[in-house]
Amino acid sequence: MTALPLPLPATRAAATARLDHFLPRAGQAYAARRNEDLPGHPHVSGLAPYIRHRLLTEAEAIEATLRAHPQGADKFLAELWWRTYWKGWLERRPAIWSAYRQGLTEALNRVQAEAGLRAQWEAACTGQTGIDGFDHWAQELAATGYLHNHARMWFASIWIFTLRLPWELGADFFLRHLICGDPASNTLSWRWVGGLHTPGKTYAATPDNIARNTGGRFRPTGLARDCRPLPMQPHPAPRPVPQGDILHPDDPTALLLHEDDLAGDGFPHLPPETPLLFLTTTARRSPLAVNPLVTAFVDEGVADTAIRRGQPDAPRFTEAGLDALGDQLAAQGIRQLATPYAPIGPTAAALQRLAPLLADRGIRLARLLRDHDAQSWPHATHGFFRFREAVMP
Structure with a gap:
């Protein structure tokens, strides 16, 4: 290949x-x-x-x-x-995301207050720890916006168990640099490595495994052997699976696409000429600066989608422009704004703030859930292998 x-x-x-x-x-x-x-x-x-x-x-x-x-x-x-x-x-467990965001805020406050922690964190983020492989991956991620999945696991394990840095800081490092950074996959993968997802189970990076799967390029020394799970709270009880909203076919409608779903199709009740708008929340992926490669990918994806749908000049808004978005729709006589359902993360939070602003202008926000999500999310009740049995017969 x-x-x-x-x-x-x-x-x-x-x-x-x-x-x-x-x-x-x-x-x-x-x-x-x-x-x-x-x-x-x-x-x-x-x-x-x-x-x-x-x-x-x-x-x-x-x-x-x-x-x-x-x-x-x-x-x-x-x-x-x-x-x-x-x-x-x-x-089904949005409190996990909220807890991560709160933990990240607390960890960043510690970084500002504790010089030793700040130095360790900066060394890890810039690839200057002296740990073979780890430093390369930190620099590769920042330079390319990509990291092999196996390297992500090794990196997270070393961050948590060898460097003893707060896992939330590592998850944030990934989320602001990975072009494919996804709130759910990223947060829960880091929790899994640290023993917070599957109780009692952690992921330990070992020199032999790293050497074998990197063609001998890296064989770090001094990796932690004590990889006991991080202290955890019981998982919150799952909430019901979201159902999505139903379109009112007779209402004047516009379509709002966002960076969680740029496909722009799969909704048969919306004709191609439906007025198009975009919402981007890339800067909200982290309290810190997001890698320009991530922003550039989203920008290009938005432009491509606008061209594909025949509306290259479709307006684009950020979270700071939600009021302006509502004003524009109201001026156009729009009474319903359809948008693909956004799962937990910055886009979902922005849509949550947008809904009452639209309601004040007599506009209904309709979050449309794709069949793939509606049919599979109900099975995400326990571990992946039970889920796989349900969706991969």
């Missing part, structure tokens, strides 16, 4: 081309070498940034994989379903 081209172009055409290029290797070839973190990342799909922003949907990738490999692609299909599982699990 050829090397992964970085940075990835943020277009629907690039997403489908990448999928077509990868599909012949989505079966046994992927299963055999997916764990190898090698230069150029030749053994992974490179689809995560597209799926995260739904320039390519999970359903499309799953259906295409099953057509190409009716049997033998379970490992790749499982990777696709993991993202859906994380989203569904967090959607």
Whole structure:
């Protein structure tokens, strides 16, 4: 397989081309070498940034994989379903996201107050710890917006257990640098490594595993052997699965797309000429500065979607412009704003703030839940393997 081209172009055409290029290797070839973190990342799909922003949907990738490999692609299909599982699990337990954000605020306050912690954190973020492999991954992530999934696990384990840094700071480092950074996948993966997701289970990075799966490039020394779980609170009781809203077909309607769903299709009651707007919340992924590569990917994805829908000049708003968004819709006589359902994260929070602003102007916000999410999220009740049995018969 050829090397992964970085940075990835943020277009629907690039997403489908990448999928077509990868599909012949989505079966046994992927299963055999997916764990190898090698230069150029030749053994992974490179689809995560597209799926995260739904320039390519999970359903499309799953259906295409099953057509190409009716049997033998379970490992790749499982990777696709993991993202859906994380989203569904967090959607039913939003307090976990709130606790992460609160923990991050407290950790950043400590960074400001404690010089020693600040120095350790800065060394970890800039790749100056002296730990073989870890420093390379920190710099690779900042420079490319990408990190191999196995390297993410090693990195998180070293951050938590060897460097003894607050896990929330590490999760934030990923979320502000990863182009495919997703609130659910990122937060819950870091919690899983630290023993906060599956009680009693942690992930320990080992020199042998790192050396074996990096072609011998890295073999760090001095890694923690004591990887006991971080102190945890019981998981909150799951809330009901969201149902989404129903469109009122006779109401003058506009469509609001956002960085959690740029596909712009899958909603048959919305004709292509429906007035289009965009909401971006990239800067809200972190209290700190978000990597320009992340912002550039979202910007390009928005522009591509606007062109594909035949509205290249569609207005774009950030969270700071929600009032202006409402005013523009009211001036156009819009009475219903349809938008793809945004799972837990900055976009969902912005939509939550937008809804009453629209209501004050006589406009209804209709959050439309995709069939893929509506059918799979109810099964995100326990661990992934129970979920997989339900969605991957």
